[in-house]
Amino acid sequence: MSTAAVAGKRTSTLQGASLPKWSPYAIVGGSIVLGVAIGLAAGLDSKVQWGLIAGLLYVFGTYGIAARVEGSRQAKDRVATSLVWVAFVIAVVPLVSLIWVTISRGVKVLDVYFLTHSMGVVADSQPGGGAYAAIIGSLEQVGLATLIGAPIGILTAVYLVEYGRGRLAKSVTFFVDVMTGIPSIVAGLFILSIMLIFNMEPFGFAGSLALAILMMPVVVRSTEEMLKLVPNELREASLALGVPKWRTILKVVLPTSIGGITTGVMLAVARIAGETAPVLLLVFGNPFINNNPFEGAQSSLPLFIYQQYANSAGANAAYDRAWAASLTLIAFVMILNLVARGIARWKAPKTGR
Amino acid sequence: MDISTQTTDAPPPTPQPGIAEQKRNARGATRAGDRVFLGLSRGSGILLLVIMAAIAVFLTYRAALAISRDHGNFLTTFEWNTNVIPPTFGVAVLAFGTIVSSIIAMAIAVPIAVAIALFITHYAPRRMAGPVAYVIDLLAAVPSIVYGLWGALVLVPHMTGLFGWLDDFFGWTGIFSWDGGAPRSMLTVGILLAIMILPVITNVSREVFRQVPQMHEEAALALGATRWEVVRMAVLPFGRSGVISASMLGLGRALGETMAVATVLSPDFDIHASLLNPGGGTFAQNIASKFSEATADGRDALIASGLVLFVITLLVNGAARIIIQRRAEYSGANA
Numbered sequence: 001m002s003t004a005a006v007a008g009k010r011t012s013t014l015q016g017a018s019l020p021k022w023s024p025y026a027i028v029g030g031s032i033v034l035g036v037a038i039g040l041a042a043g044l045d046s047k048v049q050w051g052l053i054a055g056l057l058y059v060f061g062t063y064g065i066a067a068r069v070e071g072s073r074q075a076k077d078r079v080a081t082s083l084v085w086v087a088f089v090i091a092v093v094p095l096v097s098l099i100w101v102t103i104s105r106g107v108k109v110l111d112v113y114f115l116t117h118s119m120g121v122v123a124d125s126q127p128g129g130g131a132y133a134a135i136i137g138s139l140e141q142v143g144l145a146t147l148i149g150a151p152i153g154i155l156t157a158v159y160l161v162e163y164g165r166g167r168l169a170k171s172v173t174f175f176v177d178v179m180t181g182i183p184s185i186v187a188g189l190f191i192l193s194i195m196l197i198f199n200m201e202p203f204g205f206a207g208s209l210a211l212a213i214l215m216m217p218v219v220v221r222s223t224e225e226m227l228k229l230v231p232n233e234l235r236e237a238s239l240a241l242g243v244p245k246w247r248t249i250l251k252v253v254l255p256t257s258i259g260g261i262t263t264g265v266m267l268a269v270a271r272i273a274g275e276t277a278p279v280l281l282l283v284f285g286n287p288f289i290n291n292n293p294f295e296g297a298q299s300s301l302p303l304f305i306y307q308q309y310a311n312s313a314g315a316n317a318a319y320d321r322a323w324a325a326s327l328t329l330i331a332f333v334m335i336l337n338l339v340a341r342g343i344a345r346w347k348a349p350k351t352g353r
Numbered sequence: 354m355d356i357s358t359q360t361t362d363a364p365p366p367t368p369q370p371g372i373a374e375q376k377r378n379a380r381g382a383t384r385a386g387d388r389v390f391l392g393l394s395r396g397s398g399i400l401l402l403v404i405m406a407a408i409a410v411f412l413t414y415r416a417a418l419a420i421s422r423d424h425g426n427f428l429t430t431f432e433w434n435t436n437v438i439p440p441t442f443g444v445a446v447l448a449f450g451t452i453v454s455s456i457i458a459m460a461i462a463v464p465i466a467v468a469i470a471l472f473i474t475h476y477a478p479r480r481m482a483g484p485v486a487y488v489i490d491l492l493a494a495v496p497s498i499v500y501g502l503w504g505a506l507v508l509v510p511h512m513t514g515l516f517g518w519l520d521d522f523f524g525w526t527g528i529f530s531w532d533g534g535a536p537r538s539m540l541t542v543g544i545l546l547a548i549m550i551l552p553v554i555t556n557v558s559r560e561v562f563r564q565v566p567q568m569h570e571e572a573a574l575a576l577g578a579t580r581w582e583v584v585r586m587a588v589l590p591f592g593r594s595g596v597i598s599a600s601m602l603g604l605g606r607a608l609g610e611t612m613a614v615a616t617v618l619s620p621d622f623d624i625h626a627s628l629l630n631p632g633g634g635t636f637a638q639n640i641a642s643k644f645s646e647a648t649a650d651g652r653d654a655l656i657a658s659g660l661v662l663f664v665i666t667l668l669v670n671g672a673a674r675i676i677i678q679r680r681a682e683y684s685g686a687n688a
Contacts, residue, residue, distance in 0.1 A: 306612060
């Protein structure tokens with residue numbers, strides 16, 4: 001009560017009492033110190049528990065102090081702010097942990113030997129061997145999937161933006177949206193059900209087909225957004241010069257948005273490069289090098305990670321290989337992401353007049 | 354003088370014979386080119402529809418074969434024994450596990466994701482908002498198998514502390530009782546799934562919160578509302594349907610996630626009251642772990658369970674999209 005009165009006098013009578021600017025930091029510091037002290041005193045060995053105690057102290061401390069000085073509405077506001085910050089920290093923790101563990105454990109066996117040799121006859125529990133066959137398999141399957149999925153996706157987007165009116169376009173839009181949500185394993189089962197009819201053995205291209213199905217809706221979505229950004233004046237100018245519509249699309253619309261389309265395709269490639277489930281069903285895995293995606297089982301990086309984890313019965317050598325392959329895969333995906341974003345920024349279509 | 358004549362005078366048009374004929378050719382070429390291009394692009398669109406239909410047809414066909422051979426009841430049998438004759442299998446356990454793990458994931462992910470979306474749009478210092486959004490995008494880009502590996506080798510050992518604590522204080526409920534086994538259970542799976550669907554929900558919610566009319570927020574602020582009151586009275590009501598559909602998109606992801614569940618869960622074919630003891634299974638996980646040992650009949654049975662998963666995700670995603678579309682029309686009318 002008295003603090004409120006004092007603070008009110010110091011500033012202005014029109015403004016309610018408020019905590020000084022540094023108070024949140026002070027409360028954070030205080031609750032961390034208290035949390036550690038309580039943790040040490042009670043002999044809790046888990047750092048997570050220390051963190052939880054500090055977090056609870058912070059939230060309740062903020063509410064208590066703010067409610068006393070500023071009133072309950074301000075106190076609620078401060079609690080909401082701190083909860084939002086806590087949520088942010090919670091989301092960052094697993095990401096940091098995942099990146100840190102993958103890098104620190106992945107570099108153990110990740111070297112030129114690992115990237116250029118395959119498992120071959122090396123037992124899963126033994127050290128040695130590498131992911132060469134898996135990398136080859138991944139590149140071939142993802143490459144073929146992109147060759148199928150990207151053109152179909154881009155053409156569909158062109159149809160939806162440049163031509164699409166009426167029921168067909170509406171239903172294509174809806175089913176593209178729904179298709180985005182198909183679980184990857186269902187795409188795998190679809191190709192598998194066809195293979196079962198024709199009694200086919202697993203091979204790389206079957207995996208590519210499933211990956212292409214997963215890729216198409218993603219490409220359609222992103223290309224559509226990019227085509228919509230192309231200013232209508234450009235189309236009208238070209239059409240007014242007597243250029244036929246298809247040449248307008250090929251020479252004006254697509255070149256204008258090519259940066260964004262490339263970005264979308266690369267992000268889609270990054271997404272399917274990490275898919276394991278359809279590859280597990282359709283490509284089966286192979287410790288030996290198989291360069292032919294149209295015949296015989298192949299391997300792929302995500303599948304290699306899974307099989308090293310699952311078939312190794314806890315052998316450390318296999319876990320090391322799994323982490324090294326994870327690091328390779330994450331590096332590949334992240335580089336694709338970064339390059340895609342770079343292209344997007346570099347080639348962003350100039351809208352505005 | 355020289356220069357001006359050069360620039361203004363166009364080169365004299367060379368007379369060309371048969372202009373009418375040329376025009377007709379050009380128009381003909383235009384029509385052919387346009388027809389081909391329209392055909393190609395419309396064909397791609399139709400191909401997408403055909404693929405969706407084919408998925409449904411082929412899965413249904415193989416599933417029908419499997420179910421006709423099933424000795425048990427496909428919906429209620431607590432068993433997955435497909436490599437004997439006659440095979441006995443049912444999806445009850447899988448349906449239960451899939452729903453339970455997804456509910457846990459949603460219960461954890463939705464509040465946190467909404468909070469992060471609010472953080473990016475309304476709370477973070479402006480310089481921080483961009484990088485934070487980028488970090489969330491990175492979370493989305495990590496392949497699910499890497500999440501699985503991390504979950505199995507890093508998250509699982511870290512769960513013992515939490516599980517012991519839950520058992521001590523809430524063990525009496527039965528849901529949180531724990532007999533000290535490896536924490537490869539539904540709760541761990543749910544937490545891992547929550548981390549994986551977080552970016553999906555965050556990104557969609559963020560877009561919706563961005564569209565909140567500035568006027569609403571400023572009006573609330575002018576009436577003396579605190580920031581939290583602005584969020585509660587202007588932002589959240591406007592974004593409610595968007596958050597719902599974002600959550601359903603996340604739910605679709607969680608329902609179909611395969612590898613992260615297959616690596617973390619130690620499955621069995623039974624329904625357990627406790628979320629902490631290992632056991633149970635999900636559709637996708639069961640397909641991935643049973644596939645390599647399945648005979649031809651067994652594969653059909655797995656396809657049958659995949660069909661159920663397909664239908665469930667189709668319904669969830671379709672509903673989410675319809676909600677989004679309705680909202681888009683609404684906001685379009687507003688603007």
